[in-house]
Amino acid sequence: MKITMAHGSGGQETAALIEQVFASRFQNPVLAKMEDAAVVPGAHRLALTTDSFVVTPLFFPGGDIGRLSVCGTVNDLLMSGATPKYLTCGFILEEGAELSELERIAASMADTAREAGVSVVAGDTKVVEGKGGVYINTAGVGFLPADRELGADHCREGDVLLLSGTLGDHHAAILSARMGIENEIRSDCAPLCEGVAALFEAGVQVKAMRDVTRGGLATVLNEWAQQSGHGIRLEEEAVPVSKEVEAFCGILGLDPLTMGNEGKFVVAVAKQDEDRALAALKAARYCAHASVIGRVEGPGEAGVWMNTRLGGTRRVPALYGEGLPRIC
Amino acid sequence: MKITMAHGSGGQETAALIEQVFASRFQNPVLAKMEDAAVVPGAHRLALTTDSFVVTPLFFPGGDIGRLSVCGTVNDLLMSGATPKYLTCGFILEEGAELSELERIAASMADTAREAGVSVVAGDTKVVEGKGGVYINTAGVGFLPADRELGADHCREGDVLLLSGTLGDHHAAILSARMGIENEIRSDCAPLCEGVAALFEAGVQVKAMRDVTRGGLATVLNEWAQQSGHGIRLEEEAVPVSKEVEAFCGILGLDPLTMGNEGKFVVAVAKQDEDRALAALKAARYCAHASVIGRVEGPGEAGVWMNTRLGGTRRVPALYGEGLPRIC
Numbered sequence: 001m002k003i004t005m006a007h008g009s010g011g012q013e014t015a016a017l018i019e020q021v022f023a024s025r026f027q028n029p030v031l032a033k034m035e036d037a038a039v040v041p042g043a044h045r046l047a048l049t050t051d052s053f054v055v056t057p058l059f060f061p062g063g064d065i066g067r068l069s070v071c072g073t074v075n076d077l078l079m080s081g082a083t084p085k086y087l088t089c090g091f092i093l094e095e096g097a098e099l100s101e102l103e104r105i106a107a108s109m110a111d112t113a114r115e116a117g118v119s120v121v122a123g124d125t126k127v128v129e130g131k132g133g134v135y136i137n138t139a140g141v142g143f144l145p146a147d148r149e150l151g152a153d154h155c156r157e158g159d160v161l162l163l164s165g166t167l168g169d170h171h172a173a174i175l176s177a178r179m180g181i182e183n184e185i186r187s188d189c190a191p192l193c194e195g196v197a198a199l200f201e202a203g204v205q206v207k208a209m210r211d212v213t214r215g216g217l218a219t220v221l222n223e224w225a226q227q228s229g230h231g232i233r234l235e236e237e238a239v240p241v242s243k244e245v246e247a248f249c250g251i252l253g254l255d256p257l258t259m260g261n262e263g264k265f266v267v268a269v270a271k272q273d274e275d276r277a278l279a280a281l282k283a284a285r286y287c288a289h290a291s292v293i294g295r296v297e298g299p300g301e302a303g304v305w306m307n308t309r310l311g312g313t314r315r316v317p318a319l320y321g322e323g324l325p326r327i328c
Numbered sequence: 329m330k331i332t333m334a335h336g337s338g339g340q341e342t343a344a345l346i347e348q349v350f351a352s353r354f355q356n357p358v359l360a361k362m363e364d365a366a367v368v369p370g371a372h373r374l375a376l377t378t379d380s381f382v383v384t385p386l387f388f389p390g391g392d393i394g395r396l397s398v399c400g401t402v403n404d405l406l407m408s409g410a411t412p413k414y415l416t417c418g419f420i421l422e423e424g425a426e427l428s429e430l431e432r433i434a435a436s437m438a439d440t441a442r443e444a445g446v447s448v449v450a451g452d453t454k455v456v457e458g459k460g461g462v463y464i465n466t467a468g469v470g471f472l473p474a475d476r477e478l479g480a481d482h483c484r485e486g487d488v489l490l491l492s493g494t495l496g497d498h499h500a501a502i503l504s505a506r507m508g509i510e511n512e513i514r515s516d517c518a519p520l521c522e523g524v525a526a527l528f529e530a531g532v533q534v535k536a537m538r539d540v541t542r543g544g545l546a547t548v549l550n551e552w553a554q555q556s557g558h559g560i561r562l563e564e565e566a567v568p569v570s571k572e573v574e575a576f577c578g579i580l581g582l583d584p585l586t587m588g589n590e591g592k593f594v595v596a597v598a599k600q601d602e603d604r605a606l607a608a609l610k611a612a613r614y615c616a617h618a619s620v621i622g623r624v625e626g627p628g629e630a631g632v633w634m635n636t637r638l639g640g641t642r643r644v645p646a647l648y649g650e651g652l653p654r655i656c
Contacts, residue, residue: 005653006653008653008654009542009543009647009652009653012646012647012648013648014542014543033479035407035408035479036377036404036407036408036538036539037375037376037377037404037405037407037408037410037468037470038375038376038377039373039374039375039408039410039472040373040374040375040376041372041373041374042370042371042372042373042374042471043370044369044370045367045368045369045370046367046368046369046370046374046469047365047366047367047368048365048366048368048414048416048449048450048469049364049365049366049416049450050416050417050418050450050451050452050465050467051418051452052418052419052420052452052453052454052465053454054420054454054456076364076365077365079363079364079365080363080364080365080367082365082367086376088376088377088378088467089378090378090379090380090418090465090467091380092380092382092420092463092465121376122376122377122378122467123378124378124379124380124465126380126381126382126463126654127653128382128461128463128654130458133456135420135454135456135463137378137380137418137420137452137465137467139378139416139418139450139465139467140365141374141376141469142365143370144367151361151363210364211364214337214342215337215342318340319337319340320340320341324337325333325334325336325337325455326336326454326456
């Protein structure tokens with residue numbers, strides 16, 4: 001069955017769609033009340049975030065738009081140091097979208113929310129003209145401990161940068177799916193709860209964290225350099241990239257440093273915590289290939305440099321221009 | 329200037345767009361940090377909601393998609409009894425959208441947020457192929473007092489139903505704009521903070537509140553009848569409709585009871601508070617035409633009936649079918 005404009009009317013057909021596709025899968029006592037706003041327990045400090053997901057194709061090796069829409073928002077909350085608690089989700093459906101695909105997407109969102117320990121407590125569905133596309137917005141609320149303050153402005157000379165795993169997998173998987181290339185590359189799309197929790201449980205002094213999504217590591221680290229007023233130096237040979245992605249990038253002329261990821265984060269920690277942080281990450285789910293990739297240098301010129309495999313040094317600029325649109 | 333796919337890349341062009349259009353207008357200390365999640369003070373009980381806005385045209389008499397996107401979410405929070413505090417906002421832009429229109433929309437959102445006393449603390453922008461359309465999702469967080477519990481299941485026989493003003497204005501304004509009909513009808517699109525606050529300040533025992541949006545009053549009251557297990561009886565002559573909207577409906581065969589509104593709410597109060605509630609509402613902004621429109625009847629058959637102007641009685645069903653798509 002295909003979605004029609006009537007599914008977006010706000011009347012009985014909208015209610016039937018919501019019941020069949022969403023309510024049955026996201027069940028929890030708050031959502032079951034079906035009020036226009038969900039009432040939930042709060043906390044003294046909150047983290048709030050929002051992200052819209054417009055990826056094509058909707059299903060790809062390693063994930064789908066539903067899993068992505070939960071991971072993206074959960075990871076943004078985690079990066080602030082918060083424990084993710086609640087999600088809201090807004091669907092914009094183009095007329096002609098397949099009901100069976102919507103059901104798969106909703107099931108995937110529900111599975112991923114369960115894995116990440118969050119509840120979907122409010123939702124909305126609209127229908128627009130178009131060609132069967134599906135867009136999902138998720139907003140998230142997390143609880144923050146009283147004394148936790150993270151941010152690139154906490155970075156100091158000598159701090160160590162760790163990356164939680166290989167770069168480029170999501171980007172290469174989406175591109176392969178679009179170009180009809182068959183390979184072993186799968187999106188890394190995952191909720192990073194375990195890796196982040198492992199750092200705090202190990203007592204690591206975390207300065208800043210960021211998930212490395214659209215724009216890639218190069219864009220994140222240039223923002224950090226600007227915000228902190230410090231230089232950042234990477235070691236090319238320490239940046240993990242899988243053999244498959246490296247080969248893929250070689251053929252297409254892509255740079256893993258500007259490619260998007262959906263289950264990777266970079267973290268700055270105090271120098272004395274380097275070994276503890278690396279061990280904690282490596283033992284956590286989705287972080288087995290964690291690596292120390294560089295350091296924060298002295299204040300002054302706020303940019304990113306890389307010591308290359310060949311023994312040279314090059315400046316690493318932020319992504320400019322199109323990258324790969326609709327990757328997330 | 330028109331929006332291109334490059335504005336959605338996540339790189340420098342996305343950052344420039346966000347700075348030019350959004351950051352300058354939504355300025356507040358939280359948003360200025362430009363982290364992936366905003367950190368804000370919390371509360372013991374929260375109300376959460378989300379809504380996406382896909383209205384065409386983007387600008388219409390009485391409002392625009394920006395004002396609508398703030399009012400819709402603020403009003404959903406208010407209806408739970410919460411004080412709206414924070415908004416997140418996600419833009420999905422179709423390639424070809426006009427930058428100058430985006431700026432007007434952002435300015436309108438900022439003005440409306442100021443009026444409603446909420447801060448926009450997190451945002452996201454994506455670009456998709458298409459014909460220049462603009463879709464906006466807002467999610468909202470409100471704070472709820474410890475002892476406030478509203479819901480249709482609190483309604484009892486004899487409770488009084490009040491409507492905050494005339495029906496059908498938003499729906500008729502959108503339809504007029506689409507059909508190129510010139511008239512005096514303007515959307516009622518407004519944040520309902522004052523009307524709601526007036527009820528609580530007057531000490532009214534509020535049982536349930538709902539803003540009367542897509543699907544209209546008929547759909548809201550049928551949901552209330554179902555949730556409460558009580559009948560609901562309306563007095564047709566007490567339901568306020570402006571002369572202009574009444575004439576418009578007469579020509580096009582529309583029923584104000586199923587038409588969408590964006591600045592009206594229905595409230596159920598205890599019988600003894602009827603006069604106090606009406607006086608409080610009438611003195612509040614956007615509620616001058618408030619009226620007592622009906623009563624909750626005994627438990628039993630859960631439906632909505634109306635005593636008509638001509639002295640008869642008819643059943644009032646929920647909206648079925650298309651209504652007017654993309655009205656909000």
